[in-house]
Amino acid sequence: MELGLVGLGKMGGNMRERIRRAGHTVVGYDRNPDLADVHSLKELVDRLSGPRVVWVMVPAGAATQSTIDELAELLEPGDIVVDGGNSRWTDDEKHAEELAAKGIGFVDCGVSGGVWGLENGYALMYGGDAEHVAKVQPVFDALKPEGDFGSVHAGKVGAGHFAKMVHNGIEYAMMQAYAEGWELLEKVDSVTDVREIFRSWQEGTVIRSWLLDLAVNALDEDEHLDKLRGFAQDSGEGRWTVEAAIDNAVPLPAITASLFARFASRQEDSPQMKMIAALRNQFGGHAVEQKK
Numbered sequence: 001m002e003l004g005l006v007g008l009g010k011m012g013g014n015m016r017e018r019i020r021r022a023g024h025t026v027v028g029y030d031r032n033p034d035l036a037d038v039h040s041l042k043e044l045v046d047r048l049s050g051p052r053v054v055w056v057m058v059p060a061g062a063a064t065q066s067t068i069d070e071l072a073e074l075l076e077p078g079d080i081v082v083d084g085g086n087s088r089w090t091d092d093e094k095h096a097e098e099l100a101a102k103g104i105g106f107v108d109c110g111v112s113g114g115v116w117g118l119e120n121g122y123a124l125m126y127g128g129d130a131e132h133v134a135k136v137q138p139v140f141d142a143l144k145p146e147g148d149f150g151s152v153h154a155g156k157v158g159a160g161h162f163a164k165m166v167h168n169g170i171e172y173a174m175m176q177a178y179a180e181g182w183e184l185l186e187k188v189d190s191v192t193d194v195r196e197i198f199r200s201w202q203e204g205t206v207i208r209s210w211l212l213d214l215a216v217n218a219l220d221e222d223e224h225l226d227k228l229r230g231f232a233q234d235s236g237e238g239r240w241t242v243e244a245a246i247d248n249a250v251p252l253p254a255i256t257a258s259l260f261a262r263f264a265s266r267q268e269d270s271p272q273m274k275m276i277a278a279l280r281n282q283f284g285g286h287a288v289e290q291k292k
Contacts (some may be wrong), residue, residue, distance in 0.1 A: 002027070004044045006029045006067055006174035007057035007085070008035040010285050014118035015057065015084075016141060022142035035090065041070050051078040053136055055109075060087045060236070068095050073167060077103025080135050082126075086242055088278045089158035089165065092127065096157040105132035108157060110164020111143075114284035121145030125152055125167070127159030162244070169241030169255040171211075172234075178215055179275035186224065186271065188237035195219040225278055229289040230270035232277045234262045 001024050005016050008030035016026045021073050028220040029044045030036045038044045052075060056067050063090065064087050071081055081099055083092065087108065096106035106128060114123035122143045126133060133140075133153055144151040154163045185194040200209050222228065245252040265273035279288040 001025070002031070002048050002122070004052060004054035004070075004138055005057065005191075006041065006054065007042070008032070008117060009057070011117070012057035014115070015055075015111075015122070018118050018121070019139060019142045024138065024142060036207070037235065041067070042074055044076040045071070050076060051080070051135065052076075053056050053080045053082065053139070055082040055084050055136075055139070057084050057111075057115075060091070061127070064091070065095075068099070068198050071101055072099055072104065075104050075184075076101075078105075080105040080107060080132055081111045082107045082109055082136055082139075083161075086110075086164070086235060086237060088161040089127075091229050092158040092161055093216065096128070105129065105135070106157060107132050107136055109140075110154075110160045112164065112167060113252075116283065117143075121150060123150050123167075124197055125160045125163035127154050127163075128157050165237045165240050165244070168235065168237040169254055171253065172238045172241075172258040172262075173254040174209070174211055175276050175279050176261055178211060178279070179272035182186040182215070182275050183271045195223050211283070214279055214282035218275070220281050222278070223272075225274035228274045228277050229291050230265055230273035230277070231281065231289050232262050232265050232273045233286070234259060238262070 003019060003024060003026050003029045005012060005026050008028050012142045013035060016028050019026050027044050027047045029041060033039065038047060048236065054071055054075065056064060058064055058067055064083060064085055068081060081104060083095065092108040099106045108127045110125040111122050113120065124140055124144055126140065140151050154160050182194065185191050185197060197210065198219060201212055202216060227276060242252060242256050242259055264270060277288045281288045
């Protein structure tokens with residue numbers, strides 16, 4: 001099938017390549033002309049045969065809103081817009097309503113996989129009407145990991161991004177647990193090889209995971225994380241997860257504490273946040289701050 005893809009950064013560029021490897025045609029647009037196949041959204045829409053599917057991979061908020069607003073004026077009834085960025089689920093409901101008024105379908109899709117997705121595939125969580133999802137299904141199948149799992153039609157519009165938001169909240173808590181354990185091991189004089197302890201946990205333990213593998217990768221690159229500043233950003237989805245928990249009276253003590261720990265990292269050089277920063281860099285290519 002044909003797909004228009006808007007936003008060709010770290011995630012979008014690799015997604016374009018993976019979809020093309022599966023035999024589909026991708027027309028990509030990015031504000032950076034060195035990355036783009038076309039020079040405008042209008043040219044992208046004109047290059048696609050109807051009914052069109054246009055996948056948006058730009059930052060949440062104003063950038064996504066302006067892109068969808070422009071596409072709403074360019075697309076035709078029967079076309080589909082997919083928001084694969086990290087938008088808030090409440091924005092999805094608004095976008096779906098705006099596009100539906102013009103006869104354009106909308107699907108929201110939470111995407112996980114980071115810099116490893118090109119080779120390993122992307123975990124996909126999508127929300128929307130079944131008829132709209134069906135039109136995008138060949139692309140979902142191209143992006144997902146091999147095997148029976150790795151993608152899900154999570155529910156109505158907004159469900160995909162809500163599921164991805166909760167995924168990221170869990171990710172916050174898991175990273176925080178590894179980071180706290182690492183700092184404690186580093187602190188005790190009797191423990192002489194923390195990196196190899198982490199490596200030993202990769203097989204046969206109940207805490208083995210991909211995050212643990214990435215922690216070992218980070219320690220192989222910088223055994224005591226001496227090169228990193230203990231500062232970790234948050235993408236916003238941890239905050240939204242905690243806000244949703246408050247709205248629904250669901251207790252999330254571990255996820256909430258991990259979010260607050262990131263806030264604390266901005267006040268001092270936190271050893272735990274060195275591990276959090278290293279893990280975020282390993283799986284997502286997120287920027288780290290080097291010690292000066």
